[in-house]
Amino acid sequence: MRVIVTGGSGFIGSALVRRLVLETGWQVLNLDALTYAASPASLADIADHPNYDFLHADIRNAEAVEQAFERFEPDAVMHLAAESHVDRSITGAKDFVDTNVLGTFTLLEAARAYRDKRGQAADDFAFLHVSTDEVFGSLGAEGKFSEETAYDPSSPYSASKAASDHLARAWGRTYGLDVRVSNCSNNYGPRQFPEKLIPLMILKALSGEALPVYGDGSNVRDWLHVNDHARALEMVVSHGQAGHTYCIGGDAERTNLEVVTAICDRLDAIRPAETARQAQIQYVTDRPGHDQRYAIDASTIKSQLGWTPSVSFEDGLAQTIDWYLAHEDWWRPILDKTYQGERLGLSA
Numbered sequence: 544m545r546v547i548v549t550g551g552s553g554f555i556g557s558a559l560v561r562r563l564v565l566e567t568g569w570q571v572l573n574l575d576a577l578t579y580a581a582s583p584a585s586l587a588d589i590a591d592h593p594n595y596d597f598l599h600a601d602i603r604n605a606e607a608v609e610q611a612f613e614r615f616e617p618d619a620v621m622h623l624a625a626e627s628h629v630d631r632s633i634t635g636a637k638d639f640v641d642t643n644v645l646g647t648f649t650l651l652e653a654a655r656a657y658r659d660k661r662g663q664a665a666d667d668f669a670f671l672h673v674s675t676d677e678v679f680g681s682l683g684a685e686g687k688f689s690e691e692t693a694y695d696p697s698s699p700y701s702a703s704k705a706a707s708d709h710l711a712r713a714w715g716r717t718y719g720l721d722v723r724v725s726n727c728s729n730n731y732g733p734r735q736f737p738e739k740l741i742p743l744m745i746l747k748a749l750s751g752e753a754l755p756v757y758g759d760g761s762n763v764r765d766w767l768h769v770n771d772h773a774r775a776l777e778m779v780v781s782h783g784q785a786g787h788t789y790c791i792g793g794d795a796e797r798t799n800l801e802v803v804t805a806i807c808d809r810l811d812a813i814r815p816a817e818t819a820r821q822a823q824i825q826y827v828t829d830r831p832g833h834d835q836r837y838a839i840d841a842s843t844i845k846s847q848l849g850w851t852p853s854v855s856f857e858d859g860l861a862q863t864i865d866w867y868l869a870h871e872d873w874w875r876p877i878l879d880k881t882y883q884g885e886r887l888g889l890s891a
Contacts, residue, residue: 544567544569544570544618544619544780544781545569545570545572545615545616545617545618545619546563546569546570546571546572546617546618546619546620546621546780547571547572547574547611547612547615547617547619547620547621548560548563548571548572548573548574548620548621548623549574549575549602549620549621549622549623549624549650550574550575550581550622550623550624550625551571551573551574551575551586551597551623552573552575552577552581552582552583552585552586553575553580553581553582553623553624553627553736554580554582554585554730554732554734554735554736554739554769555623555673555730555769555772555773556573556575556623556624557582557585557586557734558732558734558769558770558772558773559621559623559772559773559776559777560573560586560589560595561585561586561589561773562770562773562774562777563594563777564589564592564594564595565589565592567777568594569594570594570596571594571595571596572596572597572598572611572615572617573586573595573596573597573598574598574600574602574608574611574624575597575598575599575600575624576599576600576601576602576624577599578626580627580628580736580738582734582736582873582877584873584876585734585873596615598611601646602622602624602642602646602647602649602650603641603642603645603646603649604649605649605652605653608649608650608653609653609656609657611653612653612654612656612657613657617657617668618667618668618669619668619669619670619671619780620650620654620669620670620671621671621673621776621780622647622650622670622671622672622673622711623673624642624646624650625642625643625646625704625707626638626639626642626643626700626703627675627700628700628738628739629677629698629700629701629830630738630830631700631738632698632699632700632703633698633699633830633831633832636699636703639699639700639703640699640703640706642703643700643703643704643706643707644703644706644707644710647672647707647710647711648710651670651710651711651714651720654668654670654714654720655714655718655720658720668721669721669722669723669780669783669785670711670714670715670720670721670722670723671722671723671724671725671776671779671780671783672707672708672711672722672723672724672725673725673727673776674704674707674708674724674725674726674727675701675704675726675727676688676726676727676728676729676765676790676792676837676839677696677697677698677700677701677704677834677837678694678696678701678704678705678708678726679692679693679694679695679696679726679837680694680695680696680697680701680834681695681697681834681835681836681837682834682835682836682837682838683835683836684836686838687792687838687839687840688726688790688792688837688838688839688840689790689840689842689843690726690787690788690789690790690843694708694709697832697833697834698832708724708726711724712724712786715785715786716786721785721786722785722786723779723780723783723784723785723786723787723788723789724787724788724789725775725776725779725788725789725790725791726788726789726790726791726839727767727772727775727790727791727792727839728764728765728766728767728791728792728793728837728838728839729764729765729766729767729837730766730767730768730769730772731766731767731768731769731859731860731863732768732769732770732859732862732863732866733769733862733863733866733867733870734769734866734873735769735863736877737874737877737878740799740802740803741802741806741860741863742863742867742874744802744803744806745806745810745863745864745867746867746874746878747823748806748807748810748820748823749810749814749868751816751823752823753823753824753825754803754807754820754823754824754825755825755826755827756799756800756803756824756825756826756827757799757826757827757828757829757830757833758826758828758829758833759800759826760798760799760800760801760803760824760826761798761799761800761835762798762799762833762834762835762836763796763797763798763799763835763836763837763838764796764797764799764802764836764837765792765793765794765795765796765837765838765839766793766795766796766797766802766856766859767791767792767793767795767839767852768793768852768853768854768856768859770854771793771852771853771854772791774850774853775789775791775844775848775850776791778844778848778849778850779844779848782848783847783848784847788843789843789844789847789848790839790840790841790843790844791839791841791844791850792838792839792840792841792852793839793852793854793856794841794852795852795855795856796836796838797856800824802860803824804821804824805857805860806820806860806864807819807820807821807823807824808821809860809861809864810864813864813865813868814868
């Protein structure tokens with residue numbers, strides 16, 4: 544299998560690329576613009592692997608994307624490239640529309656042209672569009688998102704992803720492109736860019752800084768280990784059906800406050816400080832349009848493809864904290880380069 548992965552140097556993308564290259568033996572072209580959240584260091588150990596190739600290109604650049612298709616001749620595209628930080632979308636929505644909407648359009652058009660040129664062999668060509676549960680809006684105290692849930696995005700980020708989801712499905716229905724869409728819950732794990740909730744709290748707790756929690760910390764998220772997500776995406780490309788949507792969740796609902804306190808407790812146990820780290824928690828003004836609860840019903844991918852999450856949240860969080868403690872050489876350069884004079888945001 545020959546696969547183009549867009550955004551393969553990002554958090555989820557690098558976990559997926561590593562799995563495809565090292566465990567499945569697929570040939571992978573990582574097409575990435577290397578924006579601020581990308582981390583080439585996450586793939587440094589496979590940079591010279593015979594199954595891996597890298598192309599520095601932006602999905603909005605139609606010529607570069609078309610050339611990538613012609614040169615690599617993929618059997619599938621796994622589209623993960625996106626602006627993904629909610630706080631940043633509130634203060635700078637244009638980048639999210641440009642990349643998530645126009646970039647997806649450019650990629651779909653290139654895929655359609657490539658499919659048409661490929662002819663009969665195109666029957667085996669698939670386009671997986673990777674999205675988020677945030678497109679569905681906010682849940683009440685009961686219920687879960689499923690493949691039938693209506694869209695109701697709340698932030699510029701989720702609206703841009705909702706638009707790109709609709710584009711992908713439209714290219715399937717109008718042009719007959721084999722499009723598959725996945726909507727996942729909050730990912731966590733090693734190598735996550737330290738603006739997202741879990742790595743941000745780990746690093747702030749270690750440095751003795753305040754741990755900002757939006758509102759009263761009661762917002763609920765379903766947490767999915769990134770390696771479980773990568774495995775699910777591989778299965779959707781390998782065994783999924785054209786035109787189908789797959790919701791992927793970790794069956795691990797936690798309030799934001801529960802996540803932050805669990806991080807504090809783990810760090811206190813393995814790297815004690817003078818005072819318990821929960822004392823660093825600071826409640827801050829809630830962000831605009833903050834959805835109260837997300838939860839995923841993953842029964843479709845479980846029943847149709849046989850996927851289930853394999854990492855419990857407790858084990859995954861402990862492993863993640865341990866990884867950040869052991870890999871300051873990975874995150875320290877990111878902090879020093881990215882956050883000089885820049886506000887640390889959080890997203891959950």
